Amino acid sequence: MSYQYAPLLPEDDPAFLDNEYFAKVFGNEGEVVVLGVQDSLFFGVGHVDRWRQLKQELEAIHGVSEVFSVLDAYDLQRNTALRKFELQKIFPDRHAQSDLDSLRQVFERLPVYEGLLYNKKTKAYLMAVFLVPEVLQSPERVQLIENIKAAGARYEKGNGTPLHYSGLPFIRVETAEMVKRELNMFILLTLGITALVIFLFFRSFKVVLFSMLIVGIAVVWALGSQALLGFKVTILTGMIPPLIIVIGIPNSVFMLNKYHQEFRKHGNRIKSLQRMIRKIGNATFLTNLTTASGFATFIFTSSRLLVEFGIVAAINIMVVFVLSLLLIPIIYSFLGDPQERHTKHLDRKWMTGFVDQLLQVSLYHRKGVYLVSALLLLAGGYGISRMHTTGYMLDDVPHDHALYADLMFFEDHFGGLMPLEIVIDTQTPRGVMQTGNMQKMDVLQQRLDSFPEFSKPLSFLEVVKFSKQAYYNGHPNFYDVPNARERNFILSYLQGDGQASMGLVNTFMDSTRQKARISLRMADIGTTRMGELETKVNGFIEEVFPKEDYDTMVTGASIVFFKGTNYLIRNLFLSLSLAIVLIASFMAWMFSSKRMVIVSLLPNLLPLITTAALMGYFNIPIKPSTILVFSIAFGISVDDTIHFLAKYRQELSETNWNIRAAVILATKETGLSMVYTSIILFFGFGVFSMSEFGGTLALGLLVAFTLFVALFANLILLPSLLLTLERMITNQSFKEPVMGIYEEGDETDVEDDWPLKSGTESERQ
Numbered sequence: 001m002s003y004q005y006a007p008l009l010p011e012d013d014p015a016f017l018d019n020e021y022f023a024k025v026f027g028n029e030g031e032v033v034v035l036g037v038q039d040s041l042f043f044g045v046g047h048v049d050r051w052r053q054l055k056q057e058l059e060a061i062h063g064v065s066e067v068f069s070v071l072d073a074y075d076l077q078r079n080t081a082l083r084k085f086e087l088q089k090i091f092p093d094r095h096a097q098s099d100l101d102s103l104r105q106v107f108e109r110l111p112v113y114e115g116l117l118y119n120k121k122t123k124a125y126l127m128a129v130f131l132v133p134e135v136l137q138s139p140e141r142v143q144l145i146e147n148i149k150a151a152g153a154r155y156e157k158g159n160g161t162p163l164h165y166s167g168l169p170f171i172r173v174e175t176a177e178m179v180k181r182e183l184n185m186f187i188l189l190t191l192g193i194t195a196l197v198i199f200l201f202f203r204s205f206k207v208v209l210f211s212m213l214i215v216g217i218a219v220v221w222a223l224g225s226q227a228l229l230g231f232k233v234t235i236l237t238g239m240i241p242p243l244i245i246v247i248g249i250p251n252s253v254f255m256l257n258k259y260h261q262e263f264r265k266h267g268n269r270i271k272s273l274q275r276m277i278r279k280i281g282n283a284t285f286l287t288n289l290t291t292a293s294g295f296a297t298f299i300f301t302s303s304r305l306l307v308e309f310g311i312v313a314a315i316n317i318m319v320v321f322v323l324s325l326l327l328i329p330i331i332y333s334f335l336g337d338p339q340e341r342h343t344k345h346l347d348r349k350w351m352t353g354f355v356d357q358l359l360q361v362s363l364y365h366r367k368g369v370y371l372v373s374a375l376l377l378l379a380g381g382y383g384i385s386r387m388h389t390t391g392y393m394l395d396d397v398p399h400d401h402a403l404y405a406d407l408m409f410f411e412d413h414f415g416g417l418m419p420l421e422i423v424i425d426t427q428t429p430r431g432v433m434q435t436g437n438m439q440k441m442d443v444l445q446q447r448l449d450s451f452p453e454f455s456k457p458l459s460f461l462e463v464v465k466f467s468k469q470a471y472y473n474g475h476p477n478f479y480d481v482p483n484a485r486e487r488n489f490i491l492s493y494l495q496g497d498g499q500a501s502m503g504l505v506n507t508f509m510d511s512t513r514q515k516a517r518i519s520l521r522m523a524d525i526g527t528t529r530m531g532e533l534e535t536k537v538n539g540f541i542e543e544v545f546p547k548e549d550y551d552t553m554v555t556g557a558s559i560v561f562f563k564g565t566n567y568l569i570r571n572l573f574l575s576l577s578l579a580i581v582l583i584a585s586f587m588a589w590m591f592s593s594k595r596m597v598i599v600s601l602l603p604n605l606l607p608l609i610t611t612a613a614l615m616g617y618f619n620i621p622i623k624p625s626t627i628l629v630f631s632i633a634f635g636i637s638v639d640d641t642i643h644f645l646a647k648y649r650q651e652l653s654e655t656n657w658n659i660r661a662a663v664i665l666a667t668k669e670t671g672l673s674m675v676y677t678s679i680i681l682f683f684g685f686g687v688f689s690m691s692e693f694g695g696t697l698a699l700g701l702l703v704a705f706t707l708f709v710a711l712f713a714n715l716i717l718l719p720s721l722l723l724t725l726e727r728m729i730t731n732q733s734f735k736e737p738v739m740g741i742y743e744e745g746d747e748t749d750v751e752d753d754w755p756l757k758s759g760t761e762s763e764r765q
Helices: 014-026 046-059 097-108 140-158 170-204 206-228 238-265 269-301 304-334 340-347 350-364 366-385 402-414 435-449 459-470 486-496 502-504 527-544 557-591 595-617 624-654 659-690 694-728
Strands: 032-038 064-068 075-080 084-089 124-131 163-166 416-427 516-521 550-554
Touching: 014 416, 014 550, 014 557, 032 140, 032 170, 032 366, 032 402, 046 064, 046 097, 046 124, 046 140, 075 459, 140 163, 140 170, 163 170, 163 402, 170 206, 170 238, 170 340, 170 402, 170 502, 170 659, 206 238, 206 304, 238 269, 238 304, 238 340, 238 624, 238 659, 269 304, 269 557, 269 624, 304 557, 340 350, 350 366, 350 659, 350 694, 366 595, 366 694, 416 435, 416 527, 416 557, 435 459, 435 486, 435 516, 435 527, 459 486, 527 550, 527 557, 550 557, 557 595, 557 624, 557 694, 595 624, 595 694, 624 659, 624 694
Parallel strands: none
Antiparallel strands: 032 124, 032 163, 064 124, 075 084, 416 516, 416 550
């Protein structure tokens, strides 16, 4: 399982490089889990004791390096004789209630802690748990988080107040475990639902068993190939096994339908299998190739998350085709002849009647078909104009989930948890310690503090202000930046401590004192609002620190996520365009007719436009999870078009170039398989609606809807276009394509191919 968020940005992107540079200079602070509680009686003796006990339990957990909370707060005391500040812990280990009340007053007179460890107005308190990076990068991280939650549960039980958990490590581990649970659930659900639908269609346990065997092998190979390629399971690659099941089953449906149709004609099992391979083998290859191409285009996004998804999905879709083409003929060559009950599905009246009704619409109501299509296009255009783009860090987690609710707790009481970092390079060694630069940083921090989306800004100035307050005997009014006269005295006292105070200062500046950072935490406000804020923040920074005198940089996980989401969406649109061009090229290669390619694309673009309009009308935003819908659905929906046109071209020759007859025969023969596969795909993708992740849920429902519309487009609009345009598009090159599809008379007689030509009559039979 993948623990880290796969970087959405390419490694040469400026935002990615800025974040890497920041981590190199100031270190990575993404190893903190925060616990929060809202308790109006927090400073009661019993409550403080339980908070201290929780801290001690957390410190004893393997993988926890340090715990910091209100009880670890210290005050600075001025030692005039030694000319230095001395650290003094505010809350001792033992105390009476009267002592706590007075110590609380001391604590609340120190502005440095307000907004950082507690919210005075809402009575919310925070505990920061620092984790060991090596443990976080190992499988032990799951047990580490479980141990933290177990300690928290004991505190909740004793104190009677709910505890809230968050922080990037916590969110990553919890979502990885959710993905793991869903991976197993979706594999079982898709196997079960597709097996049930196949049984209802074919009424044969053998068909179900062998279809499941093929996709089962493909699932094992998909997971195995992912491991061999060194890819970890992410929220996207975790969808590949159930996708393989849903996409692989239609291969079996088309092949077995053709096998049963052929067997009914002449009753020869081997000849039926031979014709099944020859007649639809090439078309099935093209359908799987186009589907694989839809996924393969993700490779060109330069996002590791999508590249891995595209590689594994494309490879294994072709693998499931090879398995189907080999195993179905092999298995059925050893089985007995199909019984009458096995082929009765070909006569199912309601199904054939449904296909006939659709055919009647194409034959006699083409004006209505075009009118409805035009209205859908107009409505689609308006719906698309209403679409918007956004992305949230926890957008895919349900809003009633504890993970989301806890994040909202920290946003409401502490301004959020997503890191935002500002780096200021004064271009002069020890420049950050100059009074003018400190005052400028203070001006910038005050402006940033005015944004409700940001937490309290934190920099080395907090220690400097804290020191000035201590220099003036702890009076809160002196908590501000020292002037030029005060600076030397105060800094000399601060240097004299030499330990904790300067250690904290050093985390907010580089070793040369030339660069300083301002650290903020922000709410998960979405990429749209984030773009607006970034512009304002950069404007403030440039106003206070002009470019000609300072180098500045805004970075952090929030910026990387914002830039990465926008980058991904732009590239996914390019990926969809590439998929359309690539699939159109494959169809041109198959049918050798540019006009036919244009006509065949129309019924498959209409469902995409309809789905995009649906997103606009129902306010479903464009984000990485929903934009995947179009490439996946387009690659799959084209499959029906290829099967239909392959049969249509075949029937043209057999009907002596009678276009109307060819359309009727192609619709009747392929329509049944198209309905079967569309129903399987509809329910298969519908399974994803049970996901806890909103993106996966939307993906499943939108793809299912798109394929549902595509079925009618391919069975109504495509035949209507063929009948209307007739010879304008059906030219000689379409009749004789580059990629041959065998006709009725193309097979060698089965006995010429059968290896048992010599031997007894019973052996030959």
